Structure formats: C-alpha cells, structure tokens
Amino acid sequence: MSVTRCPALLVAAPASGQGKTTVVSALARLHARAGRRVSVFKVGPDFIDPAWHELASGRPVEQLDLWINGEADCAARLHAAAARSDLILVEGVMGLFDGQPSAADLAQRFGLPVLAVIDAGAMAGSFGALAFGLRHYRPGLRWAGVLANRTAGAGHADMLRDSLNDIDDWLGALPRSPAWTLPERHLGLTLAGELGDALARIDAAADALATTPLGRLDSAALARRFDTGFAAPPPAAPVPPLLAGRRIAVARDAAFCFIYPSNLATLAALGAQVEFFSPLADTRLPACDAVWLPGGYPELHAGRLAANRPLRDALAARIAAGMPVWAECGGLMLLADTLSLADGDEYRLWGLLPGAVAMQRRLAGLGPQRLRLDGHELRGHSFHYAACVSRAEVIAHSEPAGRGHGEAVYRHGPVLASFFHPRFASSPEATARLFLPRGNAGAHAAGAIAGIGAAPAAALPGSAA
Template sequence: MTRCPALLISAPASGQGKTTVVAALARLHTRQGRRVRVFKCGPDFLDPHWHQLASGAPVHQLDLWMTGEADARARLHAAAQECDLILVEGVMGLFDGQPSAADLAQRLGLPVMGVVDASAMAATFGALAYGLQHYQPGLRWAGVLANRAASPRHAQMLQSSLREPGHWLGALMRVSVDPGAKAGLLPERHLGLVSAQELPDGLARLDAAADALADTPLGQMTLADWQARWSVDFAAPDASAALVPALLQGRTVAVAHDAAFSFIYPANIDCLAQLGARVVFFSPLADAALPPCDALWLPGGYPELHAARLAANISLRDSLQAHVAAGKPVWAECGGMVALSVGITQADGACQPLWGLLPGTATLHKRLAGLGPQQLAWRGYTLRGHTFHYSTLASDTAALAEVARTAPPHAASAPGVGEAVYRHGSIHASYFHAWFASSPAAVAALFGGAQA
C-alpha cells in the first residue's frame, strides 16, 4: 500500500475550464519543486499534451471501461511511488457517461474537486456545488473552485453562496496572455484544444494560469495540507497480471509522430515495448523515407491541416508504397487512414490529394461524424478503444465487420454497428483508436507478430 495525496478535478459540464485548472495546478506545484503526475479520465489525446508540458511527466488515461479498473489501479500505484501528488482530470460533467468520472472517483477512493464556470451566476453557484457533492452518495468531496470570476466582489458573492464554507477553494479570474483577446487561455479547434506543441508560448500560458491560481486558497495550500486532507492509499497490483508475452520480439515498429500525427497514447508505446518490439519514430512531414522496419503504425492527428505538405513528400509516399508492396503490416488509425486515402475534401470544399495508397476519398465536415466507445474483435481477441472524428471516408475497399459500437455495462444506449476496418493488401485502417494494453495479443497480430 502506498499513500499519496490525490485529487480528481471535475465540473458540471464540458467547457468549464477543467483542463486549465489541472494544468495550472500541475505547473504551480512543479515550479515549487514537487513531483506531479497527471492522469486524464476517458479517451483524450489533446488535454494530456498540456498536462505533460505542465508537469514534465507522461500522462496516462484512466477509464473503467476502456483501460479497465486493474490497469487504472496499477498506474496510480506506480505514480504514487514516485511523486508527491496526483491530479486526475475528469471527462465531460462529473456524472456524464457510464461509467462516469464520479464512478471512477468512488471506485478508487479519489477526492473530487468541482470547477464551475461562474461567469454568469451568483447564488446558483452554491446550488451547483451542493448538487455536485450530494447527487451520488459516497463521493469524497474536496471542495469547489469558481472559474472565470469577474471581480473580487463577484468572488465574495460566490463564496457566500456555499452551505459549507470550508469547501471554498477560491476563485480564478479570467486568465489570458493577451488582456484584449476574447479567446481563452488555451485555444481550441475541431477535435478539441490546440496541442501544446503547436504554440511557442505554451509554457508562458501555463505560467500565467499558475500565477493566477497561486492567489487562491487552493494555490496557497502546502504539501502538508494536501497530505492531511486528500491522501489516498493505493494498493499494489497483482504482479502476474502485468506480464505481457514478447510476441513482437525482434520486430521493429515504425511510428509516425509529428504535427500531423500526434494522437498517440504513451501507454501504447509502452505496450509495444513490453511486447518486445523496437519502436522507432519518423516524421511524414520531414523525412524522405521510412526507417528500416517490419511494421508501421500511422496514428491519428491532423493530416487535413498538413495535407499539401504530406502530398508533396513524394519520396516518403514511395517508401510507404514499397513497404506495402513487400507485404509488411500497416495499422492506420483515423488521421493515419485519411492520409493513406486518395485525397480529402476540406470543409470549405477545396480538394487536396494525399498518398493514394488506400482506395477512397475523405471528406471533412463541420460537425462531429463519430464519437463513442468501440471494440475490435481481432483473431479471437478483443481490443478496446474509441472513435472521435469530423471526417468520413468513402471507399469500395473491403471492410471487415469486426468493430462494434459498444456501450459499457449499464449504459443507456445499446450496442450497434461501429467503425469499419478496411483491408487493402497489408494495410488495415479504421477510424477506431485502439488502447493497446486492453489486448496486447491483438496488437501483436495487427503488427504481424507471433500468436500467443
């Protein structure tokens, strides 16, 4: 058993400022010399970029369905052994989804702090805080932080609305690196926040948020305060359950990683290494050829923002073509699949050619085209993951009907048809984003490894 202070930060809904508060907290404590580990509840590729920049440490997912309770417990225990405090960012609203962030907190004994956008309310702030605390019995409630308060006077009104004054953790005024800007501190585009790596002043933005948070009761708490109020006992996992057979021993897996392909769970890279693979990275935007490899992973990202550069890299396309012609496996997820297609029609109607190795064309829409948990049945194994995309693919390529839109236990929506997996030569491609650790054997099969 390892004891460490931990806090799950949630909200009544999306858009309340959870990511900014979590990143600000991580940055504030990291600047003070503390070792901070941040986790993200549910599938997400973008928020973790900001948390990693703030904390200087890898950020992993916690999800009772996709990653599983045992995996979540193991990762938290490992983090607790090496850090001073743990932060977990919730997903959507506190009780949204099944299982929800509240379910995760209750199952793992994590204290919960609410973040409420109070920019257009007064006494209702207290009602929301009370509801968040009491709606689901058994939650370990830590308190509430008001976000985007208009003034110190407004903050006083919000504080006075709470039934339990001890749950007031402060008010964060609206923070911006440009006082005259209307946009928030962390800018957004389709799919979510702009990645931290894309903004040269990303760390300055986090420092500004951390400075603002330092003036709140939450920001002024010492590590001893955290330990006294929010310590959690994290049990050691079953060591035998973590063993992964070396089904990719001796094989090299090349992974695309740059501004166009950045939707990569660090845990997926860890899983490939645990399977025995040698992982090498390359940039489809900058490199002229694939590195020597036995298999290739093209993860998701924003190929639509870099389509012209990708298409212009003819030598890289030829290298990809040679890889496929040699029968070497390719697993392409979401944006990786789009990049392999003949071309993409952008939201403004402009058409841009792409690599043309997968028959079919993609179309980018202004509205979400796919969202939710998914699982892939693959050669007797089940690989869990999710889908989240704004584009669609029209292709006459053979589709393997092995991906299902699935609802976790007790969810309101019933399972149904999910994303297609397209097969073209040695290419397997889908909008499905896989969580590799859910079935290492299935991953080994995708990358041409030995069978368990």
C-alpha cells in the same frame, strides 16, 4: 495488502468547457515549480489535454478509464504513481456524472476527493445550488471543494463564495483572463506544442491560482486534506514477446501526434523496436518490418503531406512487398486517394487505400469502442470529424460500448485501416496481430487476421446502456 499513500485530487466539472484542463495544468505547474513530483492522469480517452498536463508537470501523462483500461490497470497505475509522487491530479471527462463509467465512478472506486471547477462567469447565487448538487447527488462521494472559474473580479468571487451552504467548500476563484486562456479548434484544445507561449500561459494561470485557498496549500496541508491510499493490485500477467525482433516504424510529427505512451510501452513489452519518422519532413522510410500511422491532424497539413511523394513511393513499395501497415484515423486519411476539407479544398493524398475522405462540420464518430481480433478484444475509442467512402474490403466493425455506431476496419492488401483508436495494452495479443504479416507468414501470424469479427452484443459484458 500493500497500500501507498499520496495526496490526490480528481478535478471535475458540471459539464465540458468549464476549464478543468486549465485548472489541472495550473495546479500541476504550481507544485512542480515548488519542486514537488506531480503525476497527472486524464479520465477517458484523450490525446490533447494530456499534452498540456505533461508540459505543466514535466512528466508523462496517462489515461484512466474503468472500461477501456479496466479496473486492475487503473489501480496499478495509481499505485505506481503514489510511490513516486508528492501529488496526484486526475482530470475528469465531460461532467462529473457523465458517461458509464463516469469520472464519479472512478473517484468512488479509488477514494479520490473531488474538486469541482464551475464556470461562474454568468451566475451568482445559482453557483451554490450547483455546487451543492454536485456534492450531494451521489452519497459516499469524497468531496474536496469547489473552485469558481472565469469570474469577473473580487466582488463577484465574494458573491459566489457567500452562496455556498458550507463555506469550507470554497477553494477560490480564477478570474477570466486572456493571459491563460487555452485556444480551441474542432477536436478540442489546440495542442500545447503548437503554441510558442504555451508554458507562459500555464505559468500565468499558476500565478493566479497561487493566490487562492487551493493554491496556498503546502505539502503538509495537501496531505492532511487530500491524503489517499492506493492498494497494490495483483501482479499483471506477463506480455508474450510476439513482436520480438521486429521493427515498427511509427509516424510522429505535428500531423500524427495522437499516440498514447502506453501504446508505445506495449509495443516495447511485445519485444518490438520502435523507430519514429515524420510524414511531413522525411523522404525515406526507416528500416522496418511494419508501419503504424496513428491519428492526428493530417487535415491541417494536407498540402505538405500530398507533396511528399518520395516517402509515399517508399511506403507503396513496402506495401507491394507485403509489409503490414496499421493506419488509424489520421493515418487512414493519409492513405486515401483524396481528402476534401470543410472549406471545399481537395487534396490528392497517397492513394494506398482506395477511396475518398471528407471533413465534416459535425462529429462523425465519438465514444468508446471494442474490436475483436482472432478471439482477443481491443478496447479503445472513436473521435473524428472525417467520413470515408472506400472500395476496400470491410472485414470487421468495431462495436460501440453504448450508443453510436461502430467503425469499419478496411483491408487493402497488407494494409488495415480504421477510425478506431485502440489502446494496445487492452490486448497485447490483438495488438501484435496488427503488425504481423497477413496470411501464411509464420507461426505467429497464422490465422491472425482471418479471425477478425464482431461478437454479438449479448457476449459483450460491461457495455453501457
């Protein structure tokens, strides 16, 4: 079996909000500035943190999730990255042991050394106890060390270092500073592309990290401490060209930016030609056979979207002619009759999916999900603050891979809409069915949508408890 070696780190934490994204971005930027090729991955479904990592590394960022991607896909992506990189960085999700599967499960499966980032701003000796617990909670977990974040200065950092059982665990400290603080909002961090000083913030964090033991490791030292072997997985099955010759118009702008690179790659592998358009700026729809309205932040741009009647009317005409539309989370919100914001403002949107959407002050959906389409299974996730009340037909529900609730799949003519975010590569066959004509429209489309349905829980291997 072919094994490719590359230094690698999985950057984890005891909980969310500890500063993992800042540290990963700073470390990626530090090594990219030195001319090293850095590949960054994010554990679990996430559209926002990868944008910071892409800016820092200068390279596309993909997700790794043992349940959503599957082990073989994770192995293939890591092996390919090792062949083209000088350093692999993987940002964990939530706390190191949170979720089933967790970041620790991924680290253990692929032998990734774990760097723990701990927000030490309000602790002293307990820092050592927390680091010890993370290191020893699970036997066999490969350990890299610990980095203190948001410290009060050199004296505080010394106190934290001295609390460790093993001084070799100490990889340094980042002090608290507004120069590299990443701003947040309701879905997480603000997108890097929305901040004019985003790269300056990452550079400032990289400069600070360069003074730490972690930041002073050069290529040779990284290879000595964090060398990791990635075995080549078996060849993947070829993707059938079910969308050959079809043009898919994909909304992409500040309001619709939740697009996994792997989803676009899957459309290309299916044979589709992708054309991008902006619901914020464009008044015409590209020549296309189907439309994908992905997620994003329509609630932040509701006024401009409501005012774009020419594009709304162009899409309405194509829907009336039977063109398939897949509207996902933010895309669903755009098509609704009305959108009510948390502050009470209400906007009349495009009225192509009967019903109303209202923003909530608490999460309305969160977690990994699966959806069966005509005998195939799409895996993905849900993460939204909006609630929808629609008169459209509900033809299926996604199923949570653990606690929580499934997401309705609405059908209104040729429109399918849901808060479910699918990962297209989990089932190219099911993905094709989202973009093929509904009903009797050729051999590829025969029975495509009629077979949507949820499988019983007992038939769903791999579900988390």
